[in-house]
Each structure stands twice: as C-alpha cells, then as structure tokens.
Amino acid sequence: MSGNSDPLTPRAKLAVTAGKAVAAASRAAGRGSGSVIGGKVALRLDPDLLARLAQSLDVVLVSATNGKTTTTRLIAEALRAAGPVVSNALGANMPAGITSALAGNSDARYGVIEVDEKYLAGVARDTDPKCIALLNLSRDQLDRAAETRMLAENWREGLAGSKAVVVANADDPLVVWAASSSPNVIWVAAGQMWKDDAWSCPSCGGVMQRPGDDWFCGECGFRRPTPSWSLSGDHVLDPHGSAWPIHLQLPGRANKANATSSAAVAAVFGVPPQVALERMYQVQAVAGRYDVVQFKDRDLRLLLAKNPAGWLETFSLIDPPPTPVILSVNARGADGTDTSWLWDVDYTRLTGHPICVIGDRKLDLAVRLEVANQHFQVCDDVDQAVQMCPPGRIEVIANYTAFQDLRRRVGN
Known part of the structure; x- marks a missing residue:
C-alpha cells in the first residue's frame, strides 16, 4: 500500500500541494469546501494525478441517478472493518472533486468513490477499480443529461472488458443492459419503484413485459438475470441463502436497497454481511440528508x-x-x-x-x-x-x- 512505496512523482506532489492550498484559500473566502477548485488546479498541473493517487488503493466506484452518496457512505463504513478508507463523502463526484478527496489521505487502503453517471467510464479508466456498483438509471437534469438509454450505452461501452467486479441491480433493465458487457457481474435484487424509464427494451427497443417483480423483452429475449443477493423485507439474503438483518438509522425501503448493494460490495473485499450491516448502523445522516x-x-x-x-x-x-x-x-x-x-x-x-x-x-x-x-x-x-x-x-x-x-x- 501507499505507506511502503510512494507512487507520487515530484510533479504529482506539487500538484497535490497546490490543490490543497487553493482549496484552503477557497474555504477561507467562504466559498464552500474548495474541493472542486482544488482538484481542478491539481489536475491542470498533473493530468495523470487521479490515476497516480488511485494506484495504491483498492478502489470501489459507485454510480447511479439516485442513492450514490448514501451508498458510497454505507460501503465506506462497511470497508472500515478491513482497513482505512478514503472517500469523497461530500458528494463532489466529478474528476476534480474525486482527485481532491483522494489527495487528502495518503494512508488509506480503500478508495470508495461516488461518480457522476456521465463520468463513470473515464474515472473507471483512470482508477482501475476492483469493484463498481451500479444502482439505477432514470431521467435527471433534462437539460444536461442525455436520455437514460444513451447513458446506459456509455456505461456499457466503458465497462466492456473491465477487470472490475460489477455489482449491479438486477431489477433495473437499463443497469442490467449496461453491466452485461462486463465479464464479472454480481446481480443484486434491490428493487425498482420507478419504472417509467424502462418500458422499452434497451437492447432492441421492444416492449418490456413486467409480470410481478420479473421483467423480460418478448421480442429479443433480454431478461432479468437471477440475482445472487437480494433484499427481502428487513433482511439481506446472501448467495448462500442466509438472511442477515438490516440495521439502519436511515429511513425507507430505498436505503435498505442501498444497504443490500453495499453488503454485496463489502463481500467482494472479504467483509462478511453481518459485520458490514452492523457497521452501516453508524450512519445517521448523509451530507445533511435525513437530518x-x-x-x-x-x-x-x-x-x-x-x-x-x-x-x-x-x-x-x-x-x-x-x-x-x-x-x-x-x-x-x-x-x-x-x-x-x-x-x-x-x-x-x-x-x-x-x-x-x-x-x-x-x-x-x-x-x-x-x-x-x-x-x-x-x-x-x-x-x-x-x-x-x-x-x-x-x-x-x-x-x-x-x-x-x-x-x-x-x-x-
């Protein structure tokens, strides 16, 4: 890990120092955390800085339209059972904010990183993640985000051939289509309340059939994969069929779904579900949400x-x-x-x-x-x-x- 060998070149060290100085000046001027402007300056000085900072870390990327900040926080808490974690906990989720967060902690073993949907493919290229969690895709920011099908295509192309273990929501057809280009996928039944962005098949455009919790395309045969992890009431069912109680201070079914995906990610790093779920109880609020x-x-x-x-x-x-x-x-x-x-x-x-x-x-x-x-x-x-x-x-x-x-x- 980073303590043993220093992956940072003199140029990278200068970029980190300059970024921190600019961020501190921005905070002192009352302009927020300064993480984005600090990261932008650092990347201007060393465009490869994000890749260099990620070299010494086992990286998890988390992307979705909804729930990424909360899930990132839940995964970070779970992985702290296995070692020190660095994370962009404040939700600055584009390359500059991510770079800033990683530059702030040189002793970490794990990097748990929330990534804006549009930047996922690029950040995955730079950080060589061990695991990528894909939760959902739905319409958002209609003036700047392309339609969801195009985002899914961007993910699909960006993740094709990735060595990362992809933990993906089997209940969201767009996520399934995006993830199925990856050679190593763990499917999670996390549920999907909002279905209005997934009535047509992302693979062929045919009409999606949705009997009960299942879904499939009657035209091309694209269908819901069999999940190995699932949310069942107040429990997470693991691949062995064991049920683990979910202990959360955060409200609602969506957060139980986030905890289920987080437990599946933690297991990739050897943290058992019981330990992961107990640690998630520490989270009371996430960047002010639910406070x-x-x-x-x-x-x-x-x-x-x-x-x-x-x-x-x-x-x-x-x-x-x-x-x-x-x-x-x-x-x-x-x-x-x-x-x-x-x-x-x-x-x-x-x-x-x-x-x-x-x-x-x-x-x-x-x-x-x-x-x-x-x-x-x-x-x-x-x-x-x-x-x-x-x-x-x-x-x-x-x-x-x-x-x-x-x-x-x-x-x-």
Missing part, C-alpha cells in the same frame, strides 16, 4: 429528492397525514434548468398533507400541484412556511440547490 433539525420550535426532517424517481421514493418514507410537508424546488445549474420533470411526479401521493411551496420555481410547482388537486400555500421562504405549520414534525423535501439553501438557513 432532523430544530427550527422555530418545530422538528424539520430534511429530505433530498432531485428527480421523479427520487421524489417517488421520498413520498414513501414520510410520516402519514396530517404531517405538514414543505416542498422547495430550484432550477439552477446544478439542478438542471428544465423543470418539466415536475409533471412526471405523482403528487397525488401527498393527499391529506398540508403543503407549503417555496424555492425559485415555486410557481412551476404550484401549477403542478393545482393540476394534481392538492391543497397548498405558496410561501416566500422557509421561515414563513414553518410558521404556517403547527408545532411538531415537518417533512421538508427539496431538490439539490434548494436543499443546500435550506441547510444554510436552518443551521444544519
């Missing part, structure tokens, strides 16, 4: 939902009516500037909840809720929305930059 904060004598639970699939999962874990719900939507660069995805979300699931709407695009959201026959109030900001709710629990659901705005305001 409960006190604000104006109320308990606000902060939930991040960035796209239709994410909103659907989030609606399934909120407290029942009449718990008030605050919805906040922005459409800044990091969110995607096209809000037409709001029409893909089934807001009738909020019937019975008092709803307050805030955020840059609150009027877009108000029109959508009106059409869904929901009762709601449009508010100027989170302060006003909270004042309209009775004391007690409030569920606050926001997309990416709206979530960051909320965290700053409510002091999380």
Whole structure:
C-alpha cells in the first residue's frame, strides 16, 4: 500500500500541494469546501494525478441517478472493518472533486468513490477499480443529461472488458443492459419503484413485459438475470441463502436497497454481511440528508429528492397525514434548468398533507400541484412556511440547490 512505496512523482506532489492550498484559500473566502477548485488546479498541473493517487488503493466506484452518496457512505463504513478508507463523502463526484478527496489521505487502503453517471467510464479508466456498483438509471437534469438509454450505452461501452467486479441491480433493465458487457457481474435484487424509464427494451427497443417483480423483452429475449443477493423485507439474503438483518438509522425501503448493494460490495473485499450491516448502523445522516433539525420550535426532517424517481421514493418514507410537508424546488445549474420533470411526479401521493411551496420555481410547482388537486400555500421562504405549520414534525423535501439553501438557513 501507499505507506511502503510512494507512487507520487515530484510533479504529482506539487500538484497535490497546490490543490490543497487553493482549496484552503477557497474555504477561507467562504466559498464552500474548495474541493472542486482544488482538484481542478491539481489536475491542470498533473493530468495523470487521479490515476497516480488511485494506484495504491483498492478502489470501489459507485454510480447511479439516485442513492450514490448514501451508498458510497454505507460501503465506506462497511470497508472500515478491513482497513482505512478514503472517500469523497461530500458528494463532489466529478474528476476534480474525486482527485481532491483522494489527495487528502495518503494512508488509506480503500478508495470508495461516488461518480457522476456521465463520468463513470473515464474515472473507471483512470482508477482501475476492483469493484463498481451500479444502482439505477432514470431521467435527471433534462437539460444536461442525455436520455437514460444513451447513458446506459456509455456505461456499457466503458465497462466492456473491465477487470472490475460489477455489482449491479438486477431489477433495473437499463443497469442490467449496461453491466452485461462486463465479464464479472454480481446481480443484486434491490428493487425498482420507478419504472417509467424502462418500458422499452434497451437492447432492441421492444416492449418490456413486467409480470410481478420479473421483467423480460418478448421480442429479443433480454431478461432479468437471477440475482445472487437480494433484499427481502428487513433482511439481506446472501448467495448462500442466509438472511442477515438490516440495521439502519436511515429511513425507507430505498436505503435498505442501498444497504443490500453495499453488503454485496463489502463481500467482494472479504467483509462478511453481518459485520458490514452492523457497521452501516453508524450512519445517521448523509451530507445533511435525513437530518432532523430544530427550527422555530418545530422538528424539520430534511429530505433530498432531485428527480421523479427520487421524489417517488421520498413520498414513501414520510410520516402519514396530517404531517405538514414543505416542498422547495430550484432550477439552477446544478439542478438542471428544465423543470418539466415536475409533471412526471405523482403528487397525488401527498393527499391529506398540508403543503407549503417555496424555492425559485415555486410557481412551476404550484401549477403542478393545482393540476394534481392538492391543497397548498405558496410561501416566500422557509421561515414563513414553518410558521404556517403547527408545532411538531415537518417533512421538508427539496431538490439539490434548494436543499443546500435550506441547510444554510436552518443551521444544519
């Protein structure tokens, strides 16, 4: 490992030092963590730096439309049972942020890295991962991300012939199609609530048949592979058929699915399911997600939902009516500037909840809720929305930059 031999050239060391200095200056100026700008400077000085930093690590890459930050955190906790871990825990998941995270820890044995879907193939080339976890693919950021089928094709081509063990969700046809170019795949039945991006066969374009939890294409025979790991209620079933209880402080079925995939990844590195799942219990919140904060004598639970699939999962874990719900939507660069995805979300699931709407695009959201026959109030900001709710629990659901705005305001 890195302690024994130093893989960094003098140029690489200079790049790491310069990157850290720029990041520190950015933090001092109050411009966030500085990891992205620091990584950009470091890569400018040494374009091969990411590959050099990854040389001494056993690397896991995690990619998906939803759940990558949480799953990355769960895998990192599990692998700490086997040795020190470095991870881009704050979710900076493009090459600059990843480089910055790896440069911050020279003693680690494992690198657990969340990767933006569009960059997966390139980061896999640079880091020579031992394992790649693929969780799901659905529509997201319609103005910048190509359609999901093109992303799946990008993955499929990028992973063809990869030596990595690919841990992939057998319930998502797009993920299965992308992963099946890899020679070594471990299939996990992690479930798929959102099916609207997988009605046509990614292989031939035929209509997908979906009897029960199964799926197959009636035209070309492309079908769901047999999983060796699966989520069953509150247990993970391993390849030997043993059931291991899932202990999580994070809510919802989606996080149990993330834990199942994480247990399968941990097993690739020799960490048994029981140990992996016990360690995952340490995770209470992930970059502010699921945190409960006190604000104006109320308990606000902060939930991040960035796209239709994410909103659907989030609606399934909120407290029942009449718990008030605050919805906040922005459409800044990091969110995607096209809000037409709001029409893909089934807001009738909020019937019975008092709803307050805030955020840059609150009027877009108000029109959508009106059409869904929901009762709601449009508010100027989170302060006003909270004042309209009775004391007690409030569920606050926001997309990416709206979530960051909320965290700053409510002091999380």
